[in-house]
Structure formats: C-alpha cells, structure tokens
Amino acid sequence: MARTTLVAIEAGKRAVSSQELRQFAELYDVPESELVNDDVVPLELEVEFRSSATESQAADEVQVASILNRLASSALQLEALLGQTAPRVDLPAVVVSKAGSLDRQAEDAALQLRSRLGIGLGPIQNLSALMEFEMGLRVFERPLPSKISGAVAFDEKVGGFVLLNSRHPPYRRRVTGAHEVGHALTRQTSLVVHFDGELHQSRTERFCDLFGIAFLAPATAVRRKAKELKDLFAQFSVRQLLMMAVFFNISIEAMTRRLESLDMLPQGTFDTLKKQGVGLDHRRRVAEEMSVPDENQPFTPRALLLAGVAYERELLSEQQIASMLELNLVDVRRALEERDGHAGEVVLDLVE
Structure with a gap:
C-alpha cells in the first residue's frame, strides 16, 4: 500500500475498502470487527466454571465461554456501528425462594411472563424472535460440542446473551433457550455453560x-390439548403424544416428562418409550403429516435485521459479517440475498 494512501486513511480523508480492512486485520492479527469501531470495549464476561467438571468438560466449557464472549463483543460492536443502544432486558427480576415448591414458583413465573408479553397460553411460534425483540436478549445459534446444550451470560450494563447449540434439533434448542430465559429472570451475573441432560443440583x-x-407448555394448555386429542381419536396413544410434542414444538422427552409431572402419564413413561425405540424418526413423520416446516436458519431474526442493514449501508461486507458473527460465508450470502430488498419502497411519514 502506498504511503500516501495510508496517510489519507489515517487522516480520515479516504474510506477503507472491505479488502483493505481484511488486510489490516490479518496484518495486526485481530478480528475485523475490532477495527470497525474503537468506541466499544471488548466484553469479558466472568465465567462460572464447575468445580466437579471432568477434564473434557472443562475444555468444552472454556471453548464455549470463549465463543460467547467473542459473539457478545461482536454484537455490541455491530449495535454501535449502527448507532443502536443496547436493548434493555425487559424481564421481571425473580428471586428463587429457598422455601416452598419450586414447581409452583416456576409455573407462576412462566404465567406472569406470558401475561406480561401478551402471548396467552398457546404455543410460541418463534422463541428466538420473542427473546430478542421482546425480552432484550441477544441470541446466537452456533455449532458447539455435542454434549453442550447452550450457554448464557448476563451483565448489568450491557444485558443478556444466549448461545444455543445449532447441532441440536430446533425443538431441543427451544427447551434450552427457555431454560436460559430463566437465568435472565434470576439475573445471574456470570457466564454459565450448560451440558445436555445434566442433573442440576x-x-x-x-x-x-x-x-x-412451563413457559413453552403451560399446564392449562397441555391439559386442554391432551383432552382434545383424546376426544378426537377416542384414545391417547404414542401418536397423540408425538402430535403434542410437535404442537408445542418441544422434544419428545420434554413433552413426555411434562405430562408425567402433571400426573397425566405414569412416571417412567419416557424411559419405557425410549426402550421401545420411539425417537426422532417417528416425530419427524408426524411433523411432516402436520405440515410443520423445518426451522434451521443461520441467523436469528434480530441478528439478520442488524446485519442486513449494515450490509445495505455498505458498512460491512459479507465477509466481515461472517467473520464478526462466526458464520459460514455461503450461509451469510444466502440469507442476505433472501432478505426482502428495500429499493423502490414507498416511504411513509411516521408521526413520532
């Protein structure tokens, strides 16, 4: 690069091209996102590591905590680049009582949040969108070690961040996501990594x-749907159980254990079904018969919105977006191409 070019860039007399920004990032061995905006201090969320973790689990914890820290910093940089203030975590703070029924506390908190959001008792169609736009949480879905279900972090100044394992089916990610909303309610100010199927103490x-x-499948709605299916088919079989799992968009295990906890099915029903081989293929066939579309997408709704605006304003290239958000370039390009264009739109006079 010519010295005059470099001087012009440093003096702010010449814009930096996306190719030059990439070269600078490689030269200084830093993420491109770190060069985009120097007003945002890289976020370092304190990690709550397990004292009882095995060597393998400890390594996975470190890896996932590092990923969430990087993504959280990138989210803050992208928001700053677009002049967006950090979304306020619009969730009530819940103090988990040391006495009394945990089931009752959880059911009450779930119903109160649904009432606050105005979503009634029906199934939640898009949990990620609800978490991002209504709760003020940033949600990321990325490939993680198979034993990891997700991670969550909350900071009083910048808000909450949730990382879900995109290798898990959408309905399993939803259960993990709803669990992480619980963490946001309790305002746990640390980064916690969660392992799939672990028994919490x-x-x-x-x-x-x-x-x-309880948030994904309210007790009243579960009882009503189960009765409706039993009355319709004159029985309640495994097929009706799978239909309920698809209807509430949760895993077979979560649906079965929910019915067990409500004393609607005998304890141990899920273990019996598992031994009989009832699994993903059966659920998939029922979902196809019910015409439920696949939900796998590289972007969560808010991330796509911000990335799309930054791309349209030529603030970030496809490569830079992929680098910042740690996504595959092909997936980013496809998602941006599929967004509805804004050219030729009718501009309305909005009174504020």
Missing part, C-alpha cells in the same frame, strides 16, 4: 429447568 438451576418447560 442448585435450586436456581432446577428452577430454570422447570420454568423453561
């Missing part, structure tokens, strides 16, 4: 487990 973690499923 702390009262707060158990509350989040119970809250998550």
Whole structure:
C-alpha cells in the first residue's frame, strides 16, 4: 500500500475498502470487527466454571465461554456501528425462594411472563424472535460440542446473551433457550455453560429447568390439548403424544416428562418409550403429516435485521459479517440475498 494512501486513511480523508480492512486485520492479527469501531470495549464476561467438571468438560466449557464472549463483543460492536443502544432486558427480576415448591414458583413465573408479553397460553411460534425483540436478549445459534446444550451470560450494563447449540434439533434448542430465559429472570451475573441432560443440583438451576418447560407448555394448555386429542381419536396413544410434542414444538422427552409431572402419564413413561425405540424418526413423520416446516436458519431474526442493514449501508461486507458473527460465508450470502430488498419502497411519514 502506498504511503500516501495510508496517510489519507489515517487522516480520515479516504474510506477503507472491505479488502483493505481484511488486510489490516490479518496484518495486526485481530478480528475485523475490532477495527470497525474503537468506541466499544471488548466484553469479558466472568465465567462460572464447575468445580466437579471432568477434564473434557472443562475444555468444552472454556471453548464455549470463549465463543460467547467473542459473539457478545461482536454484537455490541455491530449495535454501535449502527448507532443502536443496547436493548434493555425487559424481564421481571425473580428471586428463587429457598422455601416452598419450586414447581409452583416456576409455573407462576412462566404465567406472569406470558401475561406480561401478551402471548396467552398457546404455543410460541418463534422463541428466538420473542427473546430478542421482546425480552432484550441477544441470541446466537452456533455449532458447539455435542454434549453442550447452550450457554448464557448476563451483565448489568450491557444485558443478556444466549448461545444455543445449532447441532441440536430446533425443538431441543427451544427447551434450552427457555431454560436460559430463566437465568435472565434470576439475573445471574456470570457466564454459565450448560451440558445436555445434566442433573442440576442448585435450586436456581432446577428452577430454570422447570420454568423453561412451563413457559413453552403451560399446564392449562397441555391439559386442554391432551383432552382434545383424546376426544378426537377416542384414545391417547404414542401418536397423540408425538402430535403434542410437535404442537408445542418441544422434544419428545420434554413433552413426555411434562405430562408425567402433571400426573397425566405414569412416571417412567419416557424411559419405557425410549426402550421401545420411539425417537426422532417417528416425530419427524408426524411433523411432516402436520405440515410443520423445518426451522434451521443461520441467523436469528434480530441478528439478520442488524446485519442486513449494515450490509445495505455498505458498512460491512459479507465477509466481515461472517467473520464478526462466526458464520459460514455461503450461509451469510444466502440469507442476505433472501432478505426482502428495500429499493423502490414507498416511504411513509411516521408521526413520532
């Protein structure tokens, strides 16, 4: 690069091209996002590591905590680039009582949040959109070690961040996501990594487990849907159970254990079904018969919105977006191409 070019860039007399920005990032060995805006201090969220973790689990915890820290910093930089203030976590603060029924506390918190959001008792169609636009949480879905279900972090100044394992089916990610909403309610100010299927010992973690499923499948709605299917088919078989799992968009295990906890099915029903081989293929066939579309997308709704605006304003290139958000370039390009264009739109006079 010519010295005059470099001087012009440093003096602010010449814009930096996306190719030059990429070269600078490679030269200085820093993420491109770090060069885009120097007003945002890289975020370092404190991690709550397990004292009982095995060597393998500890390595996975470090890896996932690092990913969420990087993505959280990139989200803040993207928001600053677009002049967006950090979304306020619009969730009530819940204190988990040391006495009393955890089930009751979780059910009450779930119903109160649904009432606050005005979503009634029906199934939640897009949990990620609800978490991002209504709750003020940033949600990321990325490939993680198979044993990891997700991670969550909350900071009083910049808000909450949730990372879900995109290798898991959408309905499993939803259960994890709802669990992480429970963490946001309790305002746990640290980064916590969650392992798939682990048995939680702390009262707060158990509350989040119970809250998550109560939020996705309210007891009243579950009882009503089960009765409706039994009356319609004159029986309640495995097929009707799978239909309920698809209807509430949760896993077979979560749906079955929910019915067990409400004393609508005998305890141990899920273990019996698992031994009989009832699994993903059966659920998939029922979902196809019910015409339920696949939900796998590289972007969550808010991330796509911000990335799309930054791309349209030529603030970031496809490569830079892929680098910042740690996504595949092909997926980013496809998602941006599929967005509805804004050229030729009729501009309306909005009174504020």
